[in-house]
Amino acid sequence: MDFALSPDAVAYRNLVRTIIADTVTDEAINEIHRTGTFDLPALNFALAKHGLLERAVPGMGKGDPIELWILFNELEKAGAPYDGIAVSLMIAGVVNAVGTEEQKQRIIPSIVSGEAGVCMGYSEPDYGSDVASIVTRAVRDGDSWIINGAKMWTTMAHVAKWLILLTRTDPDLPKHRGLTMFILPMDTPGITVKPVHTMASEHTNATWYDDVTVGDEAVLGEMNGGWRTMTVALAFERGVMGGTNQGVPLLTHFTKWAQRVGLAHDPAVKVEMAKAAIDMHVSTLLTQRAAWIAASGGLPGLEGSMAKLFATEAYQREARALQHVAAQPGLLGFHEDGAAADGFIDYDARHSPVTTIYGGTSEIQRNNIAERHLGLPRNR
Amino acid sequence: MAFDLGFTADQTTIADLFNGFFTNESPAEVARAAEPLGFDATLWQKALGLGVAGMAVPEQHGGGGASLSDAVIVAEAVGASIAPIPVVEHIIAARAHPITDLVEGNVIGTVALTPAVDGTWSYVPAGAIADIVIGVDGNEVVAVCSSAPGIAPRNHACQPLAHRSSRHGDRTVLGNVSSFERIVAEWNTLTAAALVGIAQRSLDIVVQYVKERHQFGVPVGSFQAVQHGLADLPGLIDGSRILTHKAAWASQPDIEQVVEPEFNEYTDFTVVSSMAFLFAGETAVHATDRSLHFHGGYGFSEEYDIQMYYRRARGWRLIAGDPRNEYVALADKMFGGN
Secondary structure, eight states, rough: OOOOOOHHHHHHHHHHHHHHHOOOOOOHHHHHHHHOOOOHHHHHHHHHHTTTTHHHSTTTSSSSSSHHHHHHHHHHHHHHHOHHHHHHHHHHHHHHHHOHHHHHHHHHHHTTTSOOOOEOOOOBTTSSSSSOOOOOOEEEEEEEEEEEEEEEEOOOTOOOSSEEEEEEEOTSSSSSTTEEEEETTTSSTTTEEEEOOTSSSSSSEEEEEEEEEEEEEGEEETTTTTEEEEEEEEHHHHHTTSSOOOOHHHHHHHHHHHHTTTTTGEEEEEEEHHHHHHHHHHHHHHHHHHHHHHHHTTHHHHHHHHHHHHHHHHHHHHHHHHHHOOGGGGOTTTTTTTTTGGGGGHHHHHHHHGGGGTTTTHHHHHHIIIIIIIIOOOHH | OOOSSSHHHHHHHHHHHHHHHHHHHOOOOHHHHHTTTTHHHHHHHHHHHHTTTTTSSOOOGGGGOOOHHHHHHHHHHHHTOOSSHHHHHHHHHHHHHHOHHHHTSOOOEEOOOOOOBBBBEEEEETTTTTTEEEETTTTEEEEOOOOOOOOOOTTOOOOOEEEEEEESSSSEEEEGGHHHHHHHHHHHHHHHHHHHHHHHHHHHHHHHHHHHOOOTTTTGGGGGHHHHHHHHHHHHHHHHHHHHHHHHHHSSSSOOOOOEGGTTOOOOHHHHHHHHHHHHHHHHHHHHHHHHTTTTTGGSSTTTTTTHHHHHHHHHHHTTHHHHHHHHHHHHHHHHOO
């Protein structure tokens, strides 16, 4: 095995680091934590200006999956907000993979220029992990489609230009087969967005669709082929586009603080720091493997599941362990005097629980690995 | 070359050769029959026939010129079959002290992992059977050739452990104490590989078992509680394997030795090998724990193989001492000693 990045990849990584250093300032991070909107237009535009967003669209052939991994890994190690562009670039990749020429022309440039974000309408109030059972309906009416229903966890809906929306178009077909994906502008009449505030200050949304009317130009992929379109998106997302190294900035904040206050002398603290560093390095290696398989022409669905499962569980272990050894100062939030790790101990303990839930829960990943990797009998 | 997590064609050949050898020559009965000493002289002679003794010694010293990465593949095969022969220790000793007798396997070599105290190395792996022990005595790394005791205390690792003298015998000074760091890093790397082999094979064994074993009218492996207990393991095992190969890669002379925790960048051989040893150790313990448990009562019985993997997974890593000390030393290397 050879773990050295190519000179081109190193140059790319250094460019990403420069852009991050220029745009992801302490003030910007403060503002993001204040608003709960994990998107930074100045960063997006700077990446776009250097052509990096276009190169990062999965499957478009401008960059490779190793670059995609580098981009998101650098962003998450720096604690930079990438939730917005991760979804947007992933959906740009889906449009590129299954969209019409007209859709590609109309949608992709707006995303890769950094101007337009995308939000995802998959989950519903009654259907989360069992997403194939969703009931938001799209009904044919002449040349139009009329959409009615409600979605949960439509993060970025309050700032996004585009919405990718999973609907049921044929309730008589088996649940996976009667679904169709749409992509439409968020300013289409009939869409209502209400904020959902979370324990980690992250702002997500609930959205409602009342007689939202669109034409065939909004159908993404095949009629009743929505499940396949969604699987394309998940294959891009799982493992490679961030979400596997969130413990790295936490450890950096913790280390600086622990060294300043003298806690880093304690052997018991050193043990936890070393364990966290190892777990984060293994997380990155599992992610690199998924990227390498994708770069070699494979589909790293299972390897992505392994990376996501391990990395998010490890991040939670780290957040818990460091909060324990930080003791009372670990209780204090951002900007409080004496807060451990400038408040990041409190923040990551609040944030880490969601990571084993979104993007496919740990249980969904384990089902996937048990059935498809270990070959154990399906039980649902 | 650039980023590539695959094996070379030569490495695929090595993997096929050694996996085949250990499958044929070292089924679980061999390990079982070798207890409690943990050494099978006949199997060792057969392994020498494959050139294992000097395989990872440079060609100019008469060795096979294989890399540490190649040796990682062999060590994983040793762990997978829990073969009762000192492949890991001998390979390290032959690389550190490439004299003809070690390179050709005329004598057995090993390494003492902790410095001698008052002229005695304690708990030397393969110490009961090795002719040459390499270790730290004072400020020097020395190789001492003396007669092996041939007996070992019964132990959890099923390893031929012994205390050995660093003073009595034919004694050669190999270098300054600082040169021992690399020897330990190599032992950490190959032991990590052997632990990966233990973890992988124990998972393979239990997956087969839960597919065949029926309770409540269905295979035990159809229960989600069992599936989820096992589904955590492939990521741990694959992560351990990749990390171990990264350690071997980092051992090459032309790799820049980087330790940057804030960027999660580590290419320093001593750091990555320590990470690999610790993580593969945790993985092997966890994998054998789950694998034994999902055998139910049979996993506890001597007749089944999984309990042999369970004991060695715990034992092999503890030969190096309390893992907490390794974690602390690693933290000092990564974050500075403050």
